[in-house]
Structure formats: C-alpha cells, structure tokens
Amino acid sequence: DTEVTQTPKHLVMGMTNKKSLKCEQHMGHRAMYWYKQKAKKPPELMFVYSYEKLSINESVPSRFSPECPNSSLLNLHLHALQPEDSALYLCASSLASDHYGYTFGSGTRLTVV
C-alpha cells in the first residue's frame, strides 16, 4: 500500500457544526502532516506529527484540532469554522521527518456555509 487515504472527499458544514477529517496510511511512515490550500495558492503547512506527537503547529487557530491516535491515522477536528476556512485540506506522510520524501493524499474539499 503506497497511498495516503483521506476521507471524506467533500464536506459541507455550517459554522456551528463539528466535523472531522480523516487521513490514513499504511506505509510505516512516522511523520504525518496537515496542509491547507486555498484556490490558486500553494499548500500551507498547518501541523506536523512525528512519532504520534505534535511537533509543529504553524499558529493555527484553535478551531482546528489535530489528533494522531496511532502511527497510521491522523484526524483534524473542526469546530466553529468560518467561511474563510473553506479550502482543500491535504494530508501527507513521510518515512521520517527528514529528507525522505512526502506522499500526499487527494485531499478533502471543505466548504463552510
């Protein structure tokens, strides 16, 4: 298995909703990442988990809450989002967080209404 699987592919949520994005990989990668990509912009890093511990938080608002329950799974919990949070959310993984290449999932297209 050489893939990073993200679910759901599309999500529409209201500003008062709570939802979660899920990312899964079975490549034995020990670093996992969340990126946010707005239209016509490059992906921007949100969080890095290394060996199931949060190692980088790029000053992301608390309405985004990451979770890494085990080495294969990464979640992003969403609560009280704003319309400007609408974007493509990409998950990635790497063997280690050190020059070994990054595999990206196909993303979750999130729309906040």
Next chain:
Amino acid sequence: SQELEQSPQSLIVQEGKNLTINCTSSKTLYGLYWYKQKYGEGLIFLMMLQKGGEEKSHEKITAKLDEKKQQSSLHITASQPSHAGIYLCGADERGSGGSNYKLTFGKGTLLTVNP
C-alpha cells in the same frame, strides 16, 4: 524562513513543444521536490533532488539541481495535453526551534498545453 520563487507563473505551449520551469531558493536546498497538481486534487510526486548537480528523468520530464543547490529546473520534452496542470516545487525546511522538517512550496506554475 525559506522562500521559493517559481517562474514563470503560467505557461501556455503548443503540444509537442519543450518547456522549462525554474525554482530558485533564498537558501541552500537540502531536499528539493517537484509535484504536479490538477486543480482541486492532491499532489502527485514527480521527483526529489538532494545533491548538487543531480539530474533525474522520468518519461519526458527531467529535473536538475544546480551545483550550488539554490536553483532547480524542470524540463518537459515534447509536451502533451496530459502534462497540463500546476507544477509546484517544494523544499525541506527545518521547523522553528530545530524541530522536525517541513515541506514549503513555491507559488506554482500553471501549465496549459494546447492540442
């Protein structure tokens, strides 16, 4: 923090033509990645370069990293409509406080290939 400048921002070519996309870094590159993205979709890994002077090819795409490791180029030979998309260069950068590495991206190059 590291900044990556990509040029051109967009490119329209006729099918069969060759083209080059450049990526220049403000700092020495320790890992340089090229990805392709169709609009609204995930990133497809193309190539990774680490050593100065390194060159890699896959099918009709060749990527090079210069000797000083501050510039990379992506060259497509005999372009096809299937090459159309957004090309992103990315670089390894150590997080603040010496924490784990992260991948930061250039702004991308939008390639259109007309049949």
